[in-house]
Amino acid sequence: MDPWVEIVLPRPDIGGSVHGPVNRARPPRHRRSMSVITVTRLGKSFGRVRAVDDLSFSVEPGAVTAFLGPNGAGKTTTLRMILGLVTPTSGSATVGGRPYRDLTDPLTAVGAVLEAAAFHPGLTARTHLEILRTAAGLAPERVDHVLDQVDLTGAADRRVGGFSLGMRQRLALATALLGDPAVLILDEPANGLDPAGVHWLRGFLRAYALQGRTVLVSTHALAEIRQIADHVIIISGGRMVFTGPLAAGSDLEELYLEVTR
Numbered sequence: 001m002d003p004w005v006e007i008v009l010p011r012p013d014i015g016g017s018v019h020g021p022v023n024r025a026r027p028p029r030h031r032r033s034m035s036v037i038t039v040t041r042l043g044k045s046f047g048r049v050r051a052v053d054d055l056s057f058s059v060e061p062g063a064v065t066a067f068l069g070p071n072g073a074g075k076t077t078t079l080r081m082i083l084g085l086v087t088p089t090s091g092s093a094t095v096g097g098r099p100y101r102d103l104t105d106p107l108t109a110v111g112a113v114l115e116a117a118a119f120h121p122g123l124t125a126r127t128h129l130e131i132l133r134t135a136a137g138l139a140p141e142r143v144d145h146v147l148d149q150v151d152l153t154g155a156a157d158r159r160v161g162g163f164s165l166g167m168r169q170r171l172a173l174a175t176a177l178l179g180d181p182a183v184l185i186l187d188e189p190a191n192g193l194d195p196a197g198v199h200w201l202r203g204f205l206r207a208y209a210l211q212g213r214t215v216l217v218s219t220h221a222l223a224e225i226r227q228i229a230d231h232v233i234i235i236s237g238g239r240m241v242f243t244g245p246l247a248a249g250s251d252l253e254e255l256y257l258e259v260t261r
């Protein structure tokens, strides 16, 4: 069966179990061995604030991993360290065995959507993507492809300055997808999306993981992520408080409240 068909169909296990038949599909082997995020004893201090404290985890391919924690827990700081945007005070973070900054082809290795994505307001969505595509030496058809993936084709030639929050979020996702990356790292990706957009995003991320790719999503939307996550990492005060698979029928909100109390 074409794996793409599977995403558009509702998962048989939505509404309780996260380990239904679709979830158990084995991703292609070549992807499984390549794309993995490893965080080892990672730490970051901003002056006297210990934002991330001796954090270790790994993110496996072929799954959606939810990265959760209260406000100020250190999620964004951790993601920024994985992406080489913040220098760790201690420890390391690698993607496919290498620090992000050492990746030879970062755009095809990792796509990321971080909070407050900034775009030049005078550029159209298409021009924004075209500039990045050209710089990265990607195939010309990638721009139309990602615009179509995020349902922005109709607004492609409008200036980004006039975009709504949800449209900006879609453009941020299109930007992340430009290199058809093996790893997706997303910080609150549903921000500003309308209900149809959130529904689409769930299916999209599920399908991405089913292709054997790695999906790491930081979010506060527990009910949403509960429907698609295979694995959960919860941090609090910069430290790991829970990591493990989501058991069938388990209550994520209850677990979250218990471990972050």
Ligand SMILES: Nc1ncnc2c1ncn2[C@@H]1O[C@H](COP(=O)(O)OP(=O)(O)OP(=O)(O)O)[C@@H](O)[C@H]1O
Pocket: 046, 049, 050, 051, 069, 070, 071, 072, 073, 074, 075, 076, 077, 078
């Ligand atoms: N550039 C910075 N300078 C100083 N302190 C910072 C900086 N970035 C983050 N912090 C602090 O580090 C801690 C962790 O912040 P971080 O943004 O990583 O948390 P978070 O889990 O993403 O929170 P939220 O869910 O609210 O987005 C907070 O106390 C925050 O104030």
